[in-house]
Structures are given as C-alpha cells and as structure tokens.
Amino acid sequence: MKKKVSLLVMFVVFAVSLTACSMGSAGGSTKADDVIDIVWYPNxxxxxxKSSRDEMAKVIEEATGKKVEHHLTTDYAIAIETMVNNNADLAFMGAQGYIEAHKGNEAIKPLVVATGPSGTLDDAVYHSWLAVNQSDQEKYKVDGEFSLDTIEGKNMSFVSNSSTSGFKVPAASILTHFTKQEKYSNLTEMDLMKGGSLFSKVLFGNSHQGSAVNLLKGTADVAAFCDTCVENYVEVVEGEGNTEGAVYKVQDDAAEPFNQVTGKKFTLMSVTPVLNAPFVANIDVLGQEDFDKLQKLFTSDEVANNEEIFVPENSGKSGLFFKTDKERFAAVKDSWFDPIRKLSN
Incomplete structure (x- = not known):
C-alpha cells in the first residue's frame, strides 16, 4: 500500500511539474534561436x-552571426499579433502599434527610433496628413481657410485603427474639433471607424499607400496618411512640403500601388507632427544579449553612415529612412511614447 501511495505521489508531482513547465512556456519565456525574424507592416x-530591408538584414546578420528572415504583411493586426504571440524577434511599427503590442506582451520593448535632422530625439517626428484631391480643395475651406467642419458627411479613408499617423492622431484631432459641438458631444473613436455617425462611409487602406490611393481613385473624399510612407512616390508641385495647402503630385514612374494614379494631385488640409516610429524587440524571443548587440549596432556611426539604410535625400532612391543632415538611430525608453498613449485617455 505504501509503495502504491509513493508511486501515486511521484506521478502527481511529475504531472504538476510538466504542467508548470507548459504554463511557463505559454506565458512567453522562449529560448532564443539562431534565426532573427523581423515582421514588417504593409507600408x-x-x-x-526590398533593398532597405535586405541591408538591415545584412548588418544584423554580421553583428549577431544569426540568419535574418523577413515576414511581410498586408495587415497591421497581423504584424502586432505576430510579436505579441512570440512569433518574431523584431518589428518596425508605429508608436500606437508598439503601445498595443507592449500592452499585450510586456516583453516587447523599444529598441531604437530614427532621430530628426539634428541627430537627436528633439526633432524625431514625421507628419500625419489629412488630404483631399486638389480639384476638390475649395470644398474643404471656410472663408478661404481649410476647416474640419467640411469633412462631415464625407467618405473617409484611414490606414488602420492601429496606425498612429493614419488613425490615432487624426482621430484625436477630429474628436477634439467635433465634440465641442452639441450634435457630436458624445462622438467616440469607435464612431469614426464606421459610417453613419460623422462620416457617410469609412474605409481602411491597410497601409498609408492604400489610404492615399483610396483618395486619388475617388473612393474616398478625405484620407489620412503620413509623409514618410508616400515620399517615395510623390513630389511637391505647389507650396512648401508638410504645410497646410501644399499640393503633391504622384510621380509618372511611381511604383505600385501608385502606378494606378500617376499624375494625380492632392492637397494637404491638415498637418500634424507625430513621434517617429520605433524598431521594437520581443526580449523573450530575441534574448537580452542580442537586444544589447542590436541596440549598439543600430546606434553606431557605421549604420548612421550606411547609405543603403539612411538613403541620401537627393539620390532618387527609395528607402525606409533618408539622410538630410545628421539623422541616425537613438535608443528610447517606453515612457517616450506617453504622448501617444495619452490620446486614448
């Protein structure tokens, strides 16, 4: 009898140990392997x-001795969930995407962001645009000035509800403006995601490029997208870039998806600075050792001077990042993104 009891106790202890190990694994603690998986937003x-992604992979492989694999996506949510579920080591995502990912998995940490022209975080911003077709721009003015009042009842295109500059920032501006009116005093962010409240119809482009094309093809009347995600395809033809009233034209040799709308023009009715997008890492998957290696690599002069990563502004080449002066990568803490967090409070 004693022998049977002892065997039963051993079995229970063994089973509990297995369960504990299984729960620990599900909780997110994953051993780093010899592959670094990078997930990319649709943009x-x-x-x-491709050349920018490949160069990033090359320098990462040289620094870590590990193979890099790219995971391309067509949806913001897929990229975020890939990180949250411990299926990728690194991602390049907007501030809002990082905030959502970190909330879902605290092992996700910011690695670096690109600085501004000063080489510091003081001007580490890009710009969120609300744009209209140039031929329709006068419809969006009141007394000669662009006014958000004019977008009521229009067909609106956002990027994704997880996009910082393609939804979160413009939505905050729109809500701030319209909730001052009694008619829209209870308007919410959720209302902006669907037609029938403020907008007649709401579309999501799933990328900044997609949102811009929604506008230029006439599917949307107004569209939200950012400067950095379309700068490879468009050029300023009137006014000063990144200012209200500036007119942009799609280049004749623009790549997909802008090859559908070459020569089309749009006007900026609103321009809002936004914190630069970070590279983020899942510490549980990547490991602290490689996190430290990559942070040192990314913030090095070697990467800052790599023209395949920071493409010279007037080179005519496409790229993820452009060099106009002293741009480089800088390390940031989680708290740097608090201004974006506050938009949801």
Whole structure:
C-alpha cells in the first residue's frame, strides 16, 4: 500500500511539474534561436523597400552571426499579433502599434527610433496628413481657410485603427474639433471607424499607400496618411512640403500601388507632427544579449553612415529612412511614447 501511495505521489508531482513547465512556456519565456525574424507592416512590405530591408538584414546578420528572415504583411493586426504571440524577434511599427503590442506582451520593448535632422530625439517626428484631391480643395475651406467642419458627411479613408499617423492622431484631432459641438458631444473613436455617425462611409487602406490611393481613385473624399510612407512616390508641385495647402503630385514612374494614379494631385488640409516610429524587440524571443548587440549596432556611426539604410535625400532612391543632415538611430525608453498613449485617455 505504501509503495502504491509513493508511486501515486511521484506521478502527481511529475504531472504538476510538466504542467508548470507548459504554463511557463505559454506565458512567453522562449529560448532564443539562431534565426532573427523581423515582421514588417504593409507600408514597408512593398518591393520598392526590398533593398532597405535586405541591408538591415545584412548588418544584423554580421553583428549577431544569426540568419535574418523577413515576414511581410498586408495587415497591421497581423504584424502586432505576430510579436505579441512570440512569433518574431523584431518589428518596425508605429508608436500606437508598439503601445498595443507592449500592452499585450510586456516583453516587447523599444529598441531604437530614427532621430530628426539634428541627430537627436528633439526633432524625431514625421507628419500625419489629412488630404483631399486638389480639384476638390475649395470644398474643404471656410472663408478661404481649410476647416474640419467640411469633412462631415464625407467618405473617409484611414490606414488602420492601429496606425498612429493614419488613425490615432487624426482621430484625436477630429474628436477634439467635433465634440465641442452639441450634435457630436458624445462622438467616440469607435464612431469614426464606421459610417453613419460623422462620416457617410469609412474605409481602411491597410497601409498609408492604400489610404492615399483610396483618395486619388475617388473612393474616398478625405484620407489620412503620413509623409514618410508616400515620399517615395510623390513630389511637391505647389507650396512648401508638410504645410497646410501644399499640393503633391504622384510621380509618372511611381511604383505600385501608385502606378494606378500617376499624375494625380492632392492637397494637404491638415498637418500634424507625430513621434517617429520605433524598431521594437520581443526580449523573450530575441534574448537580452542580442537586444544589447542590436541596440549598439543600430546606434553606431557605421549604420548612421550606411547609405543603403539612411538613403541620401537627393539620390532618387527609395528607402525606409533618408539622410538630410545628421539623422541616425537613438535608443528610447517606453515612457517616450506617453504622448501617444495619452490620446486614448
């Protein structure tokens, strides 16, 4: 009898140990392997960004001795969930995407962001645009000035509800403006995601490029997208870039998806600075040792001076990042993204 009891106790202890190990694994603690998986948003998954992605992979492989594999996506949510579920080591995502990913898995940490022209975080911003077709721009003015009042009842295109500059920032501006009116005092972010409240119809482009094309093809009347994600395809033809009233034209040799709308023009009715997008890492998958190696690599002069990563502004080449002066990568803490977090409070 004692022998049977002892065997039963041993079995229970063994079973509990297995369960504990299984739960620990499900909780996210994953051993780093010899492959570094990078997941990319739809905006950076196009063929025109291949040379930049490949150069990033090359320097990472040289620094870590590990193979890099790219995971291209067509949906923001897929990229975020890939990181949250411990299926990738690194990702390049907007501030809002990082905030959502970190909330879902605290092992996801910011690695670096690109600085501004000063080489510091003081001007580490890009710009969120609300744009309209140039031929329709007068419809969006009141007393000669662009006004958000004019977008009521229009067909609106955002990027994704997880996009910082393609949804979160413009939505905050729109809500701030319209909730001052009694008619829209209870308007919410959720209302902006669907037609029938403020907008007649709401579309999501799933990328900044897609949102811009929604506008230029006439599917949307107004569209939100950012400067950095379309700068490879368009050029300023009137006014000063990144200012209200500036007119942009799609280049004749623009790559997909802008090859559908070459020569089309749009006007900026609103321009808002946004914190630069970070590279983020899942510490549980990547490991602290490689995190430290990559942070040192990314912030090095070697990478800052790599013209395949920071493409010279007037080179005519496509790229993820452009060098106009002293741009480089800089390390940041989680708290750097608090201004974007506050938009949801």
């Amino acid at each position: 950076e998954s196009g063929s025109d960004m």
